[in-house]
Amino acid sequence: MRIHILTTGGTIEKVYSEQSGNVENVVARINQYVERLRLPDTQIDVMQLMNKDSLEMTDDDRQKILDAVLARLPDSPVVITHGTDTMVDTGRLLKDRLLKSGLAHPVILTGAMTPLGFERSDGLQNLTESLFAARTLPPGVWIVLHNQAFDVDHVRKDRALARFVAVE
Amino acid sequence: MRIHILTTGGTIEKVYSEQSGNVENVVARINQYVERLRLPDTQIDVMQLMNKDSLEMTDDDRQKILDAVLARLPDSPVVITHGTDTMVDTGRLLKDRLLKSGLAHPVILTGAMTPLGFERSDGLQNLTESLFAARTLPPGVWIVLHNQAFDVDHVRKDRALARFVAVE
Amino acid sequence: MRIHILTTGGTIEKVYSEQSGNVENVVARINQYVERLRLPDTQIDVMQLMNKDSLEMTDDDRQKILDAVLARLPDSPVVITHGTDTMVDTGRLLKDRLLKSGLAHPVILTGAMTPLGFERSDGLQNLTESLFAARTLPPGVWIVLHNQAFDVDHVRKDRALARFVAVE
Amino acid sequence: MRIHILTTGGTIEKVYSEQSGNVENVVARINQYVERLRLPDTQIDVMQLMNKDSLEMTDDDRQKILDAVLARLPDSPVVITHGTDTMVDTGRLLKDRLLKSGLAHPVILTGAMTPLGFERSDGLQNLTESLFAARTLPPGVWIVLHNQAFDVDHVRKDRALARFVAVE
Numbered sequence: 240m241r242i243h244i245l246t247t248g249g250t251i252e253k254v255y256s257e258q259s260g261n262v263e264n265v266v267a268r269i270n271q272y273v274e275r276l277r278l279p280d281t282q283i284d285v286m287q288l289m290n291k292d293s294l295e296m297t298d299d300d301r302q303k304i305l306d307a308v309l310a311r312l313p314d315s316p317v318v319i320t321h322g323t324d325t326m327v328d329t330g331r332l333l334k335d336r337l338l339k340s341g342l343a344h345p346v347i348l349t350g351a352m353t354p355l356g357f358e359r360s361d362g363l364q365n366l367t368e369s370l371f372a373a374r375t376l377p378p379g380v381w382i383v384l385h386n387q388a389f390d391v392d393h394v395r396k397d398r399a400l401a402r403f404v405a406v407e
Numbered sequence: 408m409r410i411h412i413l414t415t416g417g418t419i420e421k422v423y424s425e426q427s428g429n430v431e432n433v434v435a436r437i438n439q440y441v442e443r444l445r446l447p448d449t450q451i452d453v454m455q456l457m458n459k460d461s462l463e464m465t466d467d468d469r470q471k472i473l474d475a476v477l478a479r480l481p482d483s484p485v486v487i488t489h490g491t492d493t494m495v496d497t498g499r500l501l502k503d504r505l506l507k508s509g510l511a512h513p514v515i516l517t518g519a520m521t522p523l524g525f526e527r528s529d530g531l532q533n534l535t536e537s538l539f540a541a542r543t544l545p546p547g548v549w550i551v552l553h554n555q556a557f558d559v560d561h562v563r564k565d566r567a568l569a570r571f572v573a574v575e
Numbered sequence: 576m577r578i579h580i581l582t583t584g585g586t587i588e589k590v591y592s593e594q595s596g597n598v599e600n601v602v603a604r605i606n607q608y609v610e611r612l613r614l615p616d617t618q619i620d621v622m623q624l625m626n627k628d629s630l631e632m633t634d635d636d637r638q639k640i641l642d643a644v645l646a647r648l649p650d651s652p653v654v655i656t657h658g659t660d661t662m663v664d665t666g667r668l669l670k671d672r673l674l675k676s677g678l679a680h681p682v683i684l685t686g687a688m689t690p691l692g693f694e695r696s697d698g699l700q701n702l703t704e705s706l707f708a709a710r711t712l713p714p715g716v717w718i719v720l721h722n723q724a725f726d727v728d729h730v731r732k733d734r735a736l737a738r739f740v741a742v743e
Numbered sequence: 744m745r746i747h748i749l750t751t752g753g754t755i756e757k758v759y760s761e762q763s764g765n766v767e768n769v770v771a772r773i774n775q776y777v778e779r780l781r782l783p784d785t786q787i788d789v790m791q792l793m794n795k796d797s798l799e800m801t802d803d804d805r806q807k808i809l810d811a812v813l814a815r816l817p818d819s820p821v822v823i824t825h826g827t828d829t830m831v832d833t834g835r836l837l838k839d840r841l842l843k844s845g846l847a848h849p850v851i852l853t854g855a856m857t858p859l860g861f862e863r864s865d866g867l868q869n870l871t872e873s874l875f876a877a878r879t880l881p882p883g884v885w886i887v888l889h890n891q892a893f894d895v896d897h898v899r900k901d902r903a904l905a906r907f908v909a910v911e
Binding site: 250254255257258260261262352353354355356357358359398399401 | 586590591593594596597598688689690691692693694695734735737
Binding site for chain 2: 275276277278279280352361368370372375376383384385386387388400402
């Protein structure tokens with residue numbers, strides 16, 4: 240079984256800078272965490288598309304994500320790691336464009352509220368769930384994190400609670 | 408959403424004894440690891456049934472597991488943490504008995520090759536996947552670990568490779 | 576053997592805020608990390624004096640630290656966790672005032688370049704070294720971190736390299 | 744500053760075997776943990792002498808340790824990682840032989856009650872303390888762990904309490 244991971248940045252990939260004292264998107268980090276998982280029957284291909292805070296994503300960036308998904312989806316499921324602030328926007332765009340051509344596999348968007356490797360980070364949990372979802376959920380565009388799989392058309396981020404909630 | 412966890416021991420719950428120098432089943436450990444996961448829309452109820460190496464499980468022990476599952480399954484999915492050596496045996500017994508009454512929810516068996524909290528343990532990954540599977544897989548008796556969901560009738564443990572493999 | 580720890584904030588105690596996306600001094604954290612160490616023959620007393628970025632420390636804050644050290648030093652060594660940016664300033668003030676009355680025990684200042692609990696944090700290493708230094712170094716005012724003990728009169732922070740270096 | 748580390752096995756280096764279900768001395772592990780420490784002004788040279796449970800050490804093994812220490816001690820401090828069960832025996836032998844020629848630097852013996860990388864392991868704490876002790880303690884043969892530095896002639900292991908205690 241093969242799963243493609245496309246990385247785009249967001250909180251899940253941020254690191255602490257000892258010079259600035261802030262967290263920043265500077266290096267690709269998903270690969271080193273995927274290596275901590277046991278995946279004896281899964282071939283993971285990680286491709287870094289960009290490394291941005293999702294509030295700074297442009298239309299061009301989203302087109303780039305769409306193109307990358309379109310190139311991989313006929314063969315295998317795709318997991319996209321993404322900032323949570325605009326994850327729903329990217330997901331709806333993908334669903335809108337992908338449904339026209341029909342989805343053979345699930346497309347999973349995931350991310351984190353606290354960066355990978357920080358105390359109490361939800362990043363590895365969400366990555367674990369998303370890779371499992373990629374093998375087990377039906378075709379569709381899903382947001383997967385915190386033990387839940389949301390249809391991208393029926394979910395919003397609740398920033399104050401640092402979680403996603405289902406909506407009508 | 409509610410998920411019941413039944414704990415029975417096995418490698419996933421073993422701890423290192425500084426007096427004996429061996430790993431042993433002595434204290435319940437699943438609860439403290441569940442607390443590390445973000446489960447904002449999931450209510451977890453953990454019940455310790457026993458704390459045994461699965462090679463030492465008796466027919467009475469398996470009856471106890473079956474009774475505990477039967478009592479919870481009408482309401483919600485059940486995750487059972489279990490030693491890997493006889494996980495398939497327990498799973499097949501459960502499937503045989505549960506199918507007669509019909510399953511309203513999935514029953515998930517999981518465990519680990521290396522105890523929770525040990526370097527390179529697969530325990531938290533498998534627990535994460537199993538709790539996600541409990542919400543998303545169809546009714547049935549499943550073995551979930553290492554990014555895979557196996558039908559309990561078509562799986563065996565490969566001890567040399569420290570993994571499970573699908574069989575006809 | 577008794578060791579007093581006085582906490583003042585700084586990077587070592589910062590946490591990531593999921594709402595702001597920044598790291599901030601909001602809760603006392605030294606105690607929970609001290610509990611991860613084995614200290615069978617050491618009694619640790621932790622007292623939170625303040626929780627500030629050390630660039631925001633005032634003269635009043637430093638007086639408060641001096642008073643707290645003076646109250647404890649006759650009995651036992653004192654470890655002060657402190658932001659690294661002004662650690663040398665506080666240390667020199669302490670040395671200047673304490674030498675007049677004579678030091679019966681060592682006073683150790685320590686901190687971290689990356690907060691406790693973050694990937695690659697030096698916080699627990701520095702805390703471990705400082706508690707060991709408190710038992711083994713001679714009386715004096717020391718900055719202890721990164722495997723080194725510096726005389727506070729002969730050290731400066733190198734921000735670009737994220738370390739301290741000895742000076743004449 | 745240069746510090747030599749000689750590794751000999753013991754609990755600190757044991758790993759969990761998924762095939763046997765026991766902890767065993769099979770691979771050298773000190774180096775990968777030293778890399779987690781910040782040592783900007785310290786050059787560490789790690790040499791694996793053997794990888795044994797210390798209850799299985801022979802007179803020849805101890806001679807090998809003595810020879811390795813003698814070869815390095817004129818230049819720099821030496822840290823020896825060692826099983827705790829016979830650490831005192833090895834330490835006394837070293838002290839007896841080394842005192843005749845005079846010690847220019849400290850020799851530190853350390854180990855762990857629980858292997859490196861296991862939950863609640865004291866291994867990294869003890870390694871951190873020992874590397875700090877190598878720079879700061881006076882010449883002599885010391886056992887360093889759990890926030891303490893023991894003269895090797897006045898210490899014994901208390902197996903029931905999983906610690907070392909000072910003796911007359």
